[in-house]
Amino acid sequence: MEERLNDTMENSAGNMTYNESRDTKKQDKKGAKVLSIKDLSITFKTSAGEVNVIRGMNLSLYKGETLAIVGESGSGKSVTVKAIMGILSNNGKIDSGSIEFTYHRGQEEVKEDLLKFSKKEMRRRINGKRISMVFQDPMTSLNPTMTVGAQIMEGMIYHYKTPKKEAYQKAVSLLELVGITNPEKRMKNYPHQLSGGMRQRVVIAIALACDPELLICDEPTTALDVTIQSKILELIKDIQEKTGISVIYITHDLGVVAKVADYVAVMYAGKIVEKGTVDEIFYEPKHPYTWGLLSAMPDLNCSDDKLYTIPGSPPNLLHKIDGDSFAPRNIYALNIDFRKEPPMFRISDTHYASTWLLHENAPKVEMPAELRQRIDFMLKEAK
Amino acid sequence: ETETGNAGTDTPAATEGTDDGTATDNAGTDTAGGNVLNVQFDVEVASLDPQIATDGTSFEVLADTTEGLYTIDASGLPALAMAEGVQKSDDGLTYTFTLRDAKWSNGTPVTAADFVFAWRRLVDPKVASEYSFIAEIANIKNAADIIAGKKEPSELGVTAKDDKTLEVQLDVPVPFFESLMAFPSFMPVNEAFFTQQGDNYGTSPDTILSNGAFKLTSYEPAATTISLAKNPDYWDTGKVGLDGINYQVIKDSQTAMLSYQNGDLDVVTLSGEQVEQFQSDPEFHNIMAGYLWYISPNQKVKGLENLNLRMALALAYDKSAIVNNILKDGSIVADFAVPTLLATGPDGKDFRETTGTYLSTDKAKALDYWKKAQAELGIDKLTYTMIVEDTESAQNVAQFIQSEIQTTLPGITIKIETMPKKNRVERMQSGDFELGLTRWGPDYADPMTYLDMWETGNSNNYGFWSNSDYDAIIESAKKGELALDPAKRWDALKNAEKIAMDNAVIFPVYQKGDAVMIKSGVEGIEFHSVGINRIYKDATKK
Amino acid sequence: MKKYILKRVAISIVTLIVILLVLFLMLQFMPGSPFNDEKLTAAQKAILNKKYGLDKPMFIRFINYIKAMLSGDFGVSYTISKNTPITSLLQTRLPISLRLGGQAILIGTAIGLILGLIAAIKHNTIYDTITTIISVLGVSLPSYVFAMALSYGLGFRLKWFPILYDAKNPFDSSVIPTISLCMFTIATVARFTRTEMLEVLGSDYMLLAESKGINSFRLIFRHALRNALIPIITVLAPLVVGLMTGSLVIEKLFSIPGIGSLLVSAIQSNDYNVVVALTFIYSLMYIGIMLVVDILYGVIDPRIRLVKGDGNE
Amino acid sequence: MNNTNTDMEFLPGDFELVGSEKISRIDEAYASQSYWHDIIKRFTKNKGAVAGLIGILLIIVMAIVGPSLTGRTYYEQNITHQNLAPRVPGLEKLGIFDGSEKMHTSKGSVEQNKYISSDSSKTTGLEKVYYWFGTDVLGRDIFTRTWVGTRISLYIALVAVIVDMCFGMVYGLISGYFGGKVDMVLQRFSEILNGIPTLVIVTLLILVFRPGLLTITLAIAITGWIGMSKIARAQVLKLKEQEFILASKTLGARDFFIIFKEILPNIFGQLIVMSMFSIPNAIFTEAFLAFIGLGVLPPLASLGTLISDAFKSFTTHPYMIVFPVIVLAIIMLSFNLMADGLRDAFDPKMKEV
Amino acid sequence: MSQPLLEVKDLKQYFRINRRFIVKAVDGVSFVLYPGETYGLVGESGSGKSTIGRSIIRLYEPTEGEVLFQGVNISGKLSAKDTTHLRTKMQMIFQDPMACLNPRKKVIDIIAQGLDIHHMYTSLEDRKEKVYQILDMVGLSKEHANRYPHQFSGGQRQRIGIARALIMNPDLIIADEAISALDVSIQAQVINLMKDIQQKTGTAYLFIAHDLSMVKYISDRIGVLHLGHMVETGTKDEIFSNPIHPYTKSLLSAIPQANPKVEKQRVAISYDYGTSGIDYNKGVQQHVGGQHYVLATEAELKAWQA
Numbered sequence A: 001m002e003e004r005l006n007d008t009m010e011n012s013a014g015n016m017t018y019n020e021s022r023d024t025k026k027q028d029k030k031g032a033k034v035l036s037i038k039d040l041s042i043t044f045k046t047s048a049g050e051v052n053v054i055r056g057m058n059l060s061l062y063k064g065e066t067l068a069i070v071g072e073s074g075s076g077k078s079v080t081v082k083a084i085m086g087i088l089s090n091n092g093k094i095d096s097g098s099i100e101f102t103y104h105r106g107q108e109e110v111k112e113d114l115l116k117f118s119k120k121e122m123r124r125r126i127n128g129k130r131i132s133m134v135f136q137d138p139m140t141s142l143n144p145t146m147t148v149g150a151q152i153m154e155g156m157i158y159h160y161k162t163p164k165k166e167a168y169q170k171a172v173s174l175l176e177l178v179g180i181t182n183p184e185k186r187m188k189n190y191p192h193q194l195s196g197g198m199r200q201r202v203v204i205a206i207a208l209a210c211d212p213e214l215l216i217c218d219e220p221t222t223a224l225d226v227t228i229q230s231k232i233l234e235l236i237k238d239i240q241e242k243t244g245i246s247v248i249y250i251t252h253d254l255g256v257v258a259k260v261a262d263y264v265a266v267m268y269a270g271k272i273v274e275k276g277t278v279d280e281i282f283y284e285p286k287h288p289y290t291w292g293l294l295s296a297m298p299d300l301n302c303s304d305d306k307l308y309t310i311p312g313s314p315p316n317l318l319h320k321i322d323g324d325s326f327a328p329r330n331i332y333a334l335n336i337d338f339r340k341e342p343p344m345f346r347i348s349d350t351h352y353a354s355t356w357l358l359h360e361n362a363p364k365v366e367m368p369a370e371l372r373q374r375i376d377f378m379l380k381e382a383k
Numbered sequence B: 001e002t003e004t005g006n007a008g009t010d011t012p013a014a015t016e017g018t019d020d021g022t023a024t025d026n027a028g029t030d031t032a033g034g035n036v037l038n039v040q041f042d043v044e045v046a047s048l049d050p051q052i053a054t055d056g057t058s059f060e061v062l063a064d065t066t067e068g069l070y071t072i073d074a075s076g077l078p079a080l081a082m083a084e085g086v087q088k089s090d091d092g093l094t095y096t097f098t099l100r101d102a103k104w105s106n107g108t109p110v111t112a113a114d115f116v117f118a119w120r121r122l123v124d125p126k127v128a129s130e131y132s133f134i135a136e137i138a139n140i141k142n143a144a145d146i147i148a149g150k151k152e153p154s155e156l157g158v159t160a161k162d163d164k165t166l167e168v169q170l171d172v173p174v175p176f177f178e179s180l181m182a183f184p185s186f187m188p189v190n191e192a193f194f195t196q197q198g199d200n201y202g203t204s205p206d207t208i209l210s211n212g213a214f215k216l217t218s219y220e221p222a223a224t225t226i227s228l229a230k231n232p233d234y235w236d237t238g239k240v241g242l243d244g245i246n247y248q249v250i251k252d253s254q255t256a257m258l259s260y261q262n263g264d265l266d267v268v269t270l271s272g273e274q275v276e277q278f279q280s281d282p283e284f285h286n287i288m289a290g291y292l293w294y295i296s297p298n299q300k301v302k303g304l305e306n307l308n309l310r311m312a313l314a315l316a317y318d319k320s321a322i323v324n325n326i327l328k329d330g331s332i333v334a335d336f337a338v339p340t341l342l343a344t345g346p347d348g349k350d351f352r353e354t355t356g357t358y359l360s361t362d363k364a365k366a367l368d369y370w371k372k373a374q375a376e377l378g379i380d381k382l383t384y385t386m387i388v389e390d391t392e393s394a395q396n397v398a399q400f401i402q403s404e405i406q407t408t409l410p411g412i413t414i415k416i417e418t419m420p421k422k423n424r425v426e427r428m429q430s431g432d433f434e435l436g437l438t439r440w441g442p443d444y445a446d447p448m449t450y451l452d453m454w455e456t457g458n459s460n461n462y463g464f465w466s467n468s469d470y471d472a473i474i475e476s477a478k479k480g481e482l483a484l485d486p487a488k489r490w491d492a493l494k495n496a497e498k499i500a501m502d503n504a505v506i507f508p509v510y511q512k513g514d515a516v517m518i519k520s521g522v523e524g525i526e527f528h529s530v531g532i533n534r535i536y537k538d539a540t541k542k
Numbered sequence C: 001m002k003k004y005i006l007k008r009v010a011i012s013i014v015t016l017i018v019i020l021l022v023l024f025l026m027l028q029f030m031p032g033s034p035f036n037d038e039k040l041t042a043a044q045k046a047i048l049n050k051k052y053g054l055d056k057p058m059f060i061r062f063i064n065y066i067k068a069m070l071s072g073d074f075g076v077s078y079t080i081s082k083n084t085p086i087t088s089l090l091q092t093r094l095p096i097s098l099r100l101g102g103q104a105i106l107i108g109t110a111i112g113l114i115l116g117l118i119a120a121i122k123h124n125t126i127y128d129t130i131t132t133i134i135s136v137l138g139v140s141l142p143s144y145v146f147a148m149a150l151s152y153g154l155g156f157r158l159k160w161f162p163i164l165y166d167a168k169n170p171f172d173s174s175v176i177p178t179i180s181l182c183m184f185t186i187a188t189v190a191r192f193t194r195t196e197m198l199e200v201l202g203s204d205y206m207l208l209a210e211s212k213g214i215n216s217f218r219l220i221f222r223h224a225l226r227n228a229l230i231p232i233i234t235v236l237a238p239l240v241v242g243l244m245t246g247s248l249v250i251e252k253l254f255s256i257p258g259i260g261s262l263l264v265s266a267i268q269s270n271d272y273n274v275v276v277a278l279t280f281i282y283s284l285m286y287i288g289i290m291l292v293v294d295i296l297y298g299v300i301d302p303r304i305r306l307v308k309g310d311g312n313e
Numbered sequence D: 001m002n003n004t005n006t007d008m009e010f011l012p013g014d015f016e017l018v019g020s021e022k023i024s025r026i027d028e029a030y031a032s033q034s035y036w037h038d039i040i041k042r043f044t045k046n047k048g049a050v051a052g053l054i055g056i057l058l059i060i061v062m063a064i065v066g067p068s069l070t071g072r073t074y075y076e077q078n079i080t081h082q083n084l085a086p087r088v089p090g091l092e093k094l095g096i097f098d099g100s101e102k103m104h105t106s107k108g109s110v111e112q113n114k115y116i117s118s119d120s121s122k123t124t125g126l127e128k129v130y131y132w133f134g135t136d137v138l139g140r141d142i143f144t145r146t147w148v149g150t151r152i153s154l155y156i157a158l159v160a161v162i163v164d165m166c167f168g169m170v171y172g173l174i175s176g177y178f179g180g181k182v183d184m185v186l187q188r189f190s191e192i193l194n195g196i197p198t199l200v201i202v203t204l205l206i207l208v209f210r211p212g213l214l215t216i217t218l219a220i221a222i223t224g225w226i227g228m229s230k231i232a233r234a235q236v237l238k239l240k241e242q243e244f245i246l247a248s249k250t251l252g253a254r255d256f257f258i259i260f261k262e263i264l265p266n267i268f269g270q271l272i273v274m275s276m277f278s279i280p281n282a283i284f285t286e287a288f289l290a291f292i293g294l295g296v297l298p299p300l301a302s303l304g305t306l307i308s309d310a311f312k313s314f315t316t317h318p319y320m321i322v323f324p325v326i327v328l329a330i331i332m333l334s335f336n337l338m339a340d341g342l343r344d345a346f347d348p349k350m351k352e353v
Numbered sequence E: 001m002s003q004p005l006l007e008v009k010d011l012k013q014y015f016r017i018n019r020r021f022i023v024k025a026v027d028g029v030s031f032v033l034y035p036g037e038t039y040g041l042v043g044e045s046g047s048g049k050s051t052i053g054r055s056i057i058r059l060y061e062p063t064e065g066e067v068l069f070q071g072v073n074i075s076g077k078l079s080a081k082d083t084t085h086l087r088t089k090m091q092m093i094f095q096d097p098m099a100c101l102n103p104r105k106k107v108i109d110i111i112a113q114g115l116d117i118h119h120m121y122t123s124l125e126d127r128k129e130k131v132y133q134i135l136d137m138v139g140l141s142k143e144h145a146n147r148y149p150h151q152f153s154g155g156q157r158q159r160i161g162i163a164r165a166l167i168m169n170p171d172l173i174i175a176d177e178a179i180s181a182l183d184v185s186i187q188a189q190v191i192n193l194m195k196d197i198q199q200k201t202g203t204a205y206l207f208i209a210h211d212l213s214m215v216k217y218i219s220d221r222i223g224v225l226h227l228g229h230m231v232e233t234g235t236k237d238e239i240f241s242n243p244i245h246p247y248t249k250s251l252l253s254a255i256p257q258a259n260p261k262v263e264k265q266r267v268a269i270s271y272d273y274g275t276s277g278i279d280y281n282k283g284v285q286q287h288v289g290g291q292h293y294v295l296a297t298e299a300e301l302k303a304w305q306a
């Protein structure tokens, strides 16, 4: 399998070899590329100055695949997917890059750069119908003045002219699917009458209502208990299996990532710092940030020791970052990290990481011992 | 939102006046179609019941539709109307009228009983006509007692000898009795029709009868448009030149003028502001009105009891600047207490023609008086507040007088308080004022309509001035021996005016004129300053 | 909710009676009387007062009035249209004011909303600035200045519309008055719409709606507007009352036989019954509309609960 | 692709571990921003707000110095100078403000200039006279009167805002926050007050009050606050179930603490904007008061009375109304722009420009 | 064990949606909480966890039942003294760190709010000092005191929320999903912080959360809630190693593990109240052993344990 998450390689250095060949087997199974983000850079204008929130991002997604994006709060996960949907806030500007989306119009397959679409075109052709999104904050992302039923049915009626009755039936069954009891009654409720978890499920139902080709879930299950969470994740999986849609998950819950993702992208400060298959990321992480992330997670089996935390806080993107943005928090930082930005180093056809530690000249640094231990335990468990 | 508006619904009454407004030729564009005159009113008609109506606007419409015993002719003198002839007894106490063959618009003849019915209503306390006092002025027998509730209305000194003969008895001879008979309060009402309509009388074209030149075709209470059409049953219908009249109530003078310029109106009244613009226009006319504007000093206020101070104030402001620069509507300087063109004496001359002028502006003299007053009062500074009603012209005049007095008489400060007219009247009647800019309109064509105001105890003697010589003259001229001798009475009234003016009881300012625009082609509208303001019977429109 | 409305209606009736009582008290102190013509003597005034029952104590008059009112009798006018039953005055005048005010409110609200929406959607652009200026001018210029400018321009110079109101041609002749009346509404609505819409448009649920791919029209009108309506209807309510009960100035300027100009004359001439009847109508509308607004609050935004315990046991 | 790699220059120490000492622990993202500095920056970046501020300063300066610029007093009458159109030295050469005006009569319109006689053999005595804004019907200088009137109107604006803020706002906050019975009673009370047409109430004030600024203040205080109270109430209804309010409650915050310390700061911006809308209302209420005799005493005038007086000459001498209206419009526009700017600047959430 | 800090006895909290529809959010829940202990409350969303928290802290008026806090009944009408006691000694941390901080107030004022309300300082200097101390305790610096909430990251905001609660020196903190909006490393920060604080001050926590690994990590005892009923409670070991109630079982089986190879295969046990034939209203709290109780009838308990 070849470089499949990373189409344009900014850089490849050292002993890593760069291979253009394609893994045809994989492609056959998973189908064509649905989404391909190239060199995306996004800036927000604020009173304090311009904030470069996404700083050159590359990502692809194939049909039927599930991609998980993880990373620190504020690293730009939501901004990225909002850019895909064309719903960036007005002060945001896309400086460069492209987002190519392949979809079906009737039988025909079309590939278009979403960034070239006007908002109006996006709404008419893409949003809801072909890409739909589950929003991060269920408390505020439902319209407080519309019943949840109306909000679920709206997309169907609008896009497909579904008769009201049919839409109603479908909405009820969707609510049932996402595990809401008494769906008929809940249809008539206003969002404030539902608990946070219920609201989140409603948001999911809205996203599923129009049978999209690409589903983006921005922290879809943070407010849900684990039973419902797993129900919903399975539901999405089922749908994915049946219809072959592609899914992007954004989540903080590594358990969820482990459950659903085929591929994982780790974001830090507007960049993808590591990406690879889910196994690669969980069992062979290469980037110090990923190490931190995996260590911080509490483990059902681990002891009462203190949880590991990553020191410091994320960089202020208002200021220009010299070198590696993670360097100030990185206990394995090299001198060059403060001077030069690391390129994407290729580890395997599917696994890339952006850290100088992978450079041939760098000292051999292994992941922290506790993490190693934990991974070993996990691997053992897996057998 | 704020509101500017005219409170004024009070109006003069009685006979006589002058005409000034017969318009010139030239065809104008006619929008109303036919020969219909479009006239502006600035208030709504309050009532079309002759015994209830009190205001000039109502009177004007009443005069279009209803005719009393007399009407006022173009020269302002009473002319026979429903009465065909009259006989006056030698003692001047009994009048016998013979009625002409005239019909109400429902076909019933106009009879003497219609007059009796109407006049009894006028004095009946149950009807509570606000104008019942006019029957007292006319001195009709028992009127005062009936009004006061001491006698029954049926005891009023008026009787229908037969259908066409009406006899009226007076307590005291009244020199202006015939012109009073043209006053709308004395207009007839058909009893049968009136009782039939009950409370609805006079509220729509169907509930009112006409015996005059026009009849109503469109009207409702407080309507802003009223239409009249020529009455074919009118006894003198051949002489009526118009096919009809449309009244349009427009309270804002600027809108009215725009409508006039648009051709929607034929007759419109101008505000002072507009005069400057239109005064050289051939369609512009000045009409003398009866109102006298004056300042009333309250003599109970410290300082104002001093004659020198009153004289100083009365002479200190430039009246000609007021009429020429501020009002510009044909108003004239008032150096008198009884207006011009109000009353004609036994000598056949206007009252003013044979009397002098008083209190003419003289700033130097004013200053002298002020010095004397300062010495007498032992002060050198004074502040008075002048209360003024909220109309545009009153305010401008007041501010001008304020500035004039303050410059002419150093040491005197005048403050101005503006208020709605009813507040001003209330405060003046209760003596709660220092200086007040006020006005008085005539009720009937006799100097007495002004002079009896300054009698001791009269409710309109705002300044509480009291002079026994003056009181004696007035009393005698009303009911005493002077009443029996018109010529002597006339001279005595001139003397009374002199006494009042020499005492500076009031500080006259101006006699009001009206500025109207009349479309060329409209002719023959009669304007009067007393009673019915405009009569359209002889008007024509080309 | 039904209980709440019933309770509110009951309280509103009491409020109305209190208003009338206060009014009676106040009228008691109005300078002068309906018969305050200088020419009337004290005796004559006494006769008139007696005829109309004005000699009775205030409280008795109040009770009598309420009694008569219940049977639909608002008394007669004393001065404006002597002895005319006020009901018949209202019959002809009220519909005119209602229609004109209604027109102005509808048009004003519609235009105001549109302007406000444009300003909010095109935030910080020239459109935004223009609407700000329009709405500031709309409130800072008195309506009579607008009215006169319009009748001069459209009526007199261009002759597009008649200057005066004409009952026979109520459509054409109400164009200029309606425009002058709705300026204030336009301005107010535009401004509040803009402020609120800016907030709403920036909210998360608008993003969700946008991501559903529905068109802008639906986005704005189905999703955003309702959430912005609370302050708008709050400011709109008194405007509705004010306009529907007749504008004092505009009716005078255009000779519109409505109840606004009637109120002015009535106050100026102490025509008590007319003042009371018109105030009653005004209060009735005011209270009614406030009630509607309060109910609307709950309908528009289901989170707003006016009654404690409604939904929370 | 590898060629980029060859360009890379590595320094000798590049690939050495830094060690933990260089790792930052305190973030300095906002350390440099001071609160006031930030507000001022946000305010000054807002062009409208700055324009508004300049407008207000300009109007205030003119209200202070304007009346003494022409050497004429606001009450000085010169009846021979009445109804003169504006004439400004310098500008008159451009054909504007040259003292001429158009008069429409039934014969058509004529251009006339009262300063200079059309008959060159005659003089008007006004050739050297300049009235920048013209004169009124009594020959008073409109320029001076306008700026004197501005003083009064600014005072009224201040009163209106204070009444709104002190009374209407508090009333609405309390009514909305407590809801239930309190709301019922307070709302009914304001209904009674508002259910009687303002015209009736204000007309009756004449019995109790004497003209003057105190009366104006009171009249505005009686009815001016209700609109604001309704807005404040509506805003509170929206906010009072928010989580940070609940948080305050769990801390045992008293109701008034919550109302004034928690809710108010969050709606203050909106309320400021709202209160700007009550200014013109107050200004015209004063004009109406003047009309029934409770405003400032003539010859003193406010912008409102100047406008309502000049309105009577609208079709004949339109210039009389133009200047007071323009000044009023500038005041309103400036206040509103500034209020918008202030609201945005004081809103710490507003990150966007 | 010592005297309980908090005793919840048969708490019921109903919401009336409309005349016909009443939500029984909490339907007869009892549990105790001891000083210095952490009690984790888990359960389905909508099962009434937040409602319990809010009823205890008296944001809602309980429909029925008793809440005793340090021996004082706080479920009825409260005297001024008891109110002050309740409001100072029991605090809450909210789920959404942004929504629960007043956006127009500086951090120092937000944190000092409780002090202000209960006049718990001698001078402004003292107030400032106390805030700085707390800031330090939650790992913020005093430079942060003059900022506004939006100028912080999510984790920092939650720290502010914690600081606000801590400054009152409470005996009980109710943390309603205090960490679910945060990312993993920040969650870890906050949890570490809470544990630290507990060690230092002996504060008890009522910890409401979804993330069972976190709950397991922090709690001493756990209560499992379902449809307004406490279906099972016990120490974390009792619950995790010996779950009895089918809902608990299903819940535990659904915990996702950050181990892709395992996770992808794992199948959760499903549980549906409607079809399970269980009636919570019939069950009583059955003692299983230790502090382990299950809501069940005798028969059910037998069946489940088999």
Ligand SMILES: Nc1ncnc2c1ncn2[C@@H]1O[C@H](COP(=O)(O)OP(=O)(O)OP(=O)(O)O)[C@@H](O)[C@H]1O
Pocket (backbone or CB within 6 Å): A044, A045, A046, A051, A053, A071, A072, A073, A074, A075, A076, A077, A078, A079, A080, A089, A091, A092, A136, D351, E154, E183
């Ligand atoms: N409209 C905006 N204006 C200015 N900055 C913005 C805007 N929207 C997002 N940002 C900034 O962009 C950065 C990335 O935000 P984003 O919402 O994508 O984070 P995230 O990765 O989704 O974090 P979380 O996990 O907390 O949701 C943040 O620093 C945020 O402050």
Ligand SMILES: Nc1ncnc2c1ncn2[C@@H]1O[C@H](COP(=O)(O)OP(=O)(O)OP(=O)(O)O)[C@@H](O)[C@H]1O
Pocket (backbone or CB within 6 Å): A193, A194, A195, A196, A197, A198, A223, A225, C311, C312, E015, E016, E017, E023, E024, E025, E044, E045, E046, E047, E048, E049, E050, E051, E052
């Ligand atoms: N104010 C309220 N009015 C009406 N119903 C309410 C209210 N608050 C909560 N409910 C209902 O009570 C039930 C329990 O809600 P609660 O918020 O306690 O659940 P939760 O366990 O906290 O759920 P989540 O984990 O999703 O936050 C839900 O059915 C909810 O709809």
Ligand SMILES: [Mg+2]
Pocket (backbone or CB within 6 Å): A077, A078, A079, A136, A218
């Ligand atoms: Mg996000």
Ligand SMILES: [Mg+2]
Pocket (backbone or CB within 6 Å): A195, A196, E049, E050, E051, E177
């Ligand atoms: Mg909850």
